[in-house]
Amino acid sequence: MHFLKKFLIGLFIAAISSLHLNAQQKPKFKVIAFYTAKSDQAHISFVHEANKWFPQLAYKYHFSYDSTSNWDNLNAAFLAKYQVVLFLDTRPEKSEQREAFQKYMANGGGWMGFHFSAFALSKSAYDTNWDWYHNIFLGSGGYASNTWRPTSAILRVENSKHPVTKNLPQTFKAQPNEWYRWQNDLRKNPDIHILLAIDSTSFPLGTGPKAHEIWHSGYYPVVWSNKNYKMVYVNMGHNDMDYEHKYDKTNKTLSFTFGNEVQNKMILNSLMWLGKGKKVK
Template sequence: MLKKPIVFIALLLFTCSAYAQKSKFSVIAFFTEKSDLAHISYVEEANTWLPTAAKQYHFTYDTTSNWNNLNAAYLAKYQVVLFLDTRPEKAEQRIAFENYMKNGGAWMGFHFSAFALSPSSFPQNWDWYHNEFLGSGQYASNTWRPTSAALRINGEHPVTKKLPKIFTSQPNEWYRWERDLRKNPDIEILLSIDSTSFPLGTGPKAHEIWHSGFYPVVWTNRNYKMVYVNMGHNDMDYEHKYGKAVNSLSKTFENDIQNQLIINALLWLGKTKK
């Protein structure tokens, strides 16, 4: 007589468990994965680590290197868009992304996705993205060689929840920007380089070593659901080639605190409902 209730309860528990495991949100990562070996190394690593994180935190993770997928119909399936290494170049792709963000979409970009420099192969020819959305304007300079830095949390935000006030990052090439983000009321700086990091970089050129200054590395724009993360450039053994291969000397996702920052950002962004 008790078998039916037991079976019913077991089925109910299984259904509830399955519902709990259902994806909370869907992420699509765009990438190019060409030219810079450090960025290629990072993208390959990201596309290994992020699917594992997706299973653990119950979101779906898809990837595409076809930037023509940056259109309204394709983006409608996703709550969060990632730019792993570059940005869209075609006008129709840029318009689709801008509309997506202005209509409740969420975005996280890494390292080179914010790069723009005129003249270069990636000129500053997208004012909305670089000046309004990111607020940073053009790239101004960088440290070299990729090194770890002490990062300081600026204020309280869900992205930095339960992180230590100061922590050591993975090695990275750190960017300096044309515009002072502290003067932009729309920008909330979440992390910056702590002064204990200086001198930062090893050169050999003098301007590649920073000795002082304020350098934001993670921020959000209050008008959009977005997070930019400057990390995403692995250190590479350029001096020693093994055939056609160049070994990675560092990994971006081998740092539990930095990884938690990225997870916090994804979970915060994923709460957005279009």
């Protein structure tokens, strides 16, 4: 009888262990992050930070996280393995990569882009040559201007009913960032849901030294979604660096994007919402 009891207890423990192992082996959803990390030191710093932070988040909340700097992986066969795509710093440049991404999104894929992933400027290395992405998908159009130096801003929730802003305070202080202004007024786009914007208590925002790098008024969306896609754009993703000693090549990071509990909650909300999207065809 004693042997039978020990045997049954052993079976129970084995069953529980098996269930736990299976749960670990089957993530709720899979995330793939694309990045370049070659030019701006602040963007490189953010990419390295993201590729350390997201795996920790994935372990805690039971999803998987992979990353790649090979943008040729932006193809139908590769993307079919993942429910969510992240652009950490740049965007795809080849036509076949862009076509694959557009089809992925049209078929129900999830996407989150950070900071520079929305950048486009005529006659620059990131030209305004992808109309669908910048004007239809993001809705923002090209880059217009930015604040400088990277500075914290008070952000205001514009849509408290969206899953991305769930349980966020009405206003909160974000991490230091280079804040972007866009050519298009997103308030006039019926497809865009503005989720967070810079609160007026942030002004003046930026320290210069150039006068136009300091904002004193205006409306600036920083997180938004497009109702026709499972997507979120987040303007954050530019760490503050020791620019005064950049020629010493120390590249010291002075602030970290993921060093903010409320901001992190918004990013987690976004991922969990995107990961519940319909199955990609």
